[in-house]
Amino acid sequence: MGRLSHHRGPLSLVLLGVAFLAILGACSAPQTTFDPRSDTADNIHTLYILVIVVSGAVGAVVLLVMGYLLFRFRARPGVPARQIHGNSKLEVAWTLGPILLLIMVGVPTVFGIVGAARAPSADAILITVTAHQWWWEVDYEGLGPDGGSLATANEIHIPVGREVAIHLESDDVIHSFWVPALIGKVDAVPNHPNDLPVFTATEIGSFYGQCAEFCGAAHALMRFRVIVEPLADFERWVSALQTPPPPPDQGTFVASGQAIFISSCSRCHTVFGTPAAGKAGPDLTLFGERLTLGAGIMDNTPENVEAWVTDLRAIKPIPEGLLGGRADREAMPTFAGTLSKDEIAAVTAYIQSQTID
């Protein structure tokens, strides 16, 4: 956008304003759409700038012409209005003019649509994301310990520079998967699986994602992260997920936490390689590596985990009981009445101890 700022006149002022806002956004808002960090997002961004420039120019010209006409033809004594009924040539001209502008925008649009639909390459990372009210189930195809899928939740690790193909499903209502820095949104529709356009992340970092389709009470708090890391880190993470964790030392606080976890949490949560193998809630294997909890809504600190387990409804408006009336989708209960403060602290210590090393 910077190159446009040399030009003078009101039009470039408008564009300058847009550029300024874009830079402003890129600096301070982590979920901005104006800071692409993948090839696909970058293609979208180029098109985005094109349409902003074209529409901004049209808007500015029309407003200026309108302002001029209003000033020039304001009522003045002794100057009667000229009784003009129309002009066919002019009208044809301003029918054809916009058509030409639209072709300018339409052709790259169709190329963009078709280009985004390409098939993933042979070495692409294949991920199935299943949206639930109000969290994300993530399965890596073929990376599981037995060649099956490898499960995690709410935080998606991908290697930088490798193509990623995400297959989207929904377990209940319609959601929408969106990581502005990496990929435009595609809806997760039950009974209507979709594939995101393939993309290759170009930079390392932790990127914000959020559900973009209204999906019920806690829609605003259905967020996630995509962690783009060097291939070696990604492979280390995958192999740690495939390996059963060593049992905690007997008699420790963490060991007591694991016992409580298995008795109170395992009906819904999985920690790979332990008796906890529930499927109703997010997979918590390697939870200690997570940056956030509650579907990307707060930092993964002991205080936050304890608050969440104690009374998640004080944090996130999740109804009680069976979500969608389904026996396999029981909402997480409030543990304030069933577990003591110490027990909750022990569970927290246990799941946060689940790290790579």
Added chain:
Amino acid sequence: MAANIGILRRPIAPTGVWGWMTTVDHKKIGVLYGVTAIVFFVLAGVEALVMRAQLAQADSDLVGAEAFNALFTMHGTTMVFMVIMPMGAAFFNFMIPLMIGARDVAFPRLNALSYWLFLFGAILMNVSFFNSSAPDAGWFAYAPLTSTEYSGSSGVDYWILGLQVLGIGTLSAGFNFVVTIVNLRAPGMTLMRMPVFVWMTLIISFLIIFAFPVITVAITMLLFDRFFGTTIYDVSAGADPLLWQHLFWVFGHPEVYILILPAMGIVSDILPTFSRKPLFGYMTIVMAGTVIAFMGFGVWAHHMFTVGLGTWAISAFSIATMGIAVPTGVKVFNWLATLYGGSITFKTPLLFALGFISMFMLGGLSGVMHAVVPVDTQQQDTYFVVAHFHYVLFGGSVFGLTAGLYYWFPKITGRMMSERLGKLHFWLMLIGFNMTFFPMHILGVLGMPRRIYTYSGDQGWEGINTFVSIGSLVVASAIAVMLLNMFRSARVGQPAGNNPWGAPTLEWAIPSPPPHYNFAVVPTVRSLYPLWDEEANVVEPPELPHFDETAIHMPSPSYWPMLMAAGITLAAGGLLVWQWHTIFGLIVSSSSGLLVLYSIYRWAFEPVIAAEALEDVHH
């Protein structure tokens, strides 16, 4: 006196509240529509202000998620169905017969029925607030979120039933206005001599006739899913929830044009009046309107670019959507060309019309951005979209309808609105509107999704949201000035006379407010601008010596339309009772159904003009 075996005597020339309840006069019905729309406008505005208060700060807990979700659902539903549509209907009702030189609409009692169904349907839906189960699945109510599994409370039921009742009224109004415009034009008023507002009303009426059955069917199926256990949208029974989206938007996109075309008609009639010259390219503007209406049925899937429709379907809908910008652009250019060479006086109606053109155009341009599908995947369901449709529907429809309000208020009440307050209203509204909605584009660019009741401080959205919320207060103050202006002017405004603006169309030929029979003598029309071409046209002949207004027989008032509307609404309400208690519900629904049948029967056999009214004349 002829016998009338009703529950009550048929009103002949009633006054007061009873007069309003039984009226079949298109002008009174128009006023009822307008006043009701303004009441709901204030309600929807309050809903918006509460949402803005909630979003003014990050991590705010002013209202909870449930309340917020109900607020945006009801704000959208109310603005579309209970404010903008009925405000348009207010002007159709009051103005169309006057503009085409008719004494009333084709079916005056059906017209009353339309109004009462609108009012009762709107009330039925809003009663849900008192039952603390306001609809909360969004105004486009995507399946399967609306199923009983995911929306257990009766909020969605209120939404379905209220909309269904409203819809019957809207559909009957659509038929009524097609028949009125096609059949009741004064001699000499060919189609190409109709004011643009009449043309747009005709087009909208056809849009209603073709679009509303789709939503009616869609919500009837949803009703069957929720009440009687069918599985049309039931994912667990194998349904593809995109069925709902297709049906909703096949209705929903033409609906957008139902909301915007009245404003386009109003502006096309206001611009010539205040630039003292004919509309530039009248024929082109009319044709552009019809082309927009046709194309409006072929672009619905642009609301669904991210749902996974496949490459070629998306490309086709993208191109079609860009195509609709062409006739829209032609309209804007013709409006500007109307200003060229004019002698422009900046009265409040013109200011709002100019506000309409500029703000609507900005909304149209962001609409073209959405048609660029890859870009739309970054904009869909964000505040960028919220900004876009508020530029179209607030900057467009509401500004246009407000222009109509200032333009026609003198005709409706006989008094001018205050220009000083009007100009204050305009500038507050223009500034407040842009403060509120322009920054929403930036919020969208910064990745803020719509329909979120809260966001965290680290998102970097708080400053802009605070600014937007302040802007919404400026809009609220503009609306307060408008209400003040209306109340004050209706009582103490300057008398308007027949034609205060020096306007060219027929409604300005008769006194303000018009007598109940409109035209003493039905005029003969010889041009598009009859009052500007006095030589060629005799519109209102000099008062005839023997003119006796009692010789004009207008349809007599009737309470059957209102009773029938009440019956339909109670039958719908009975279903809500049925959820709570089957037998009570059946009793309410079936007895209301009988009331509907009885009302239809009495209506059918009631003479249009009561015998008593005729007798009075001959005494």
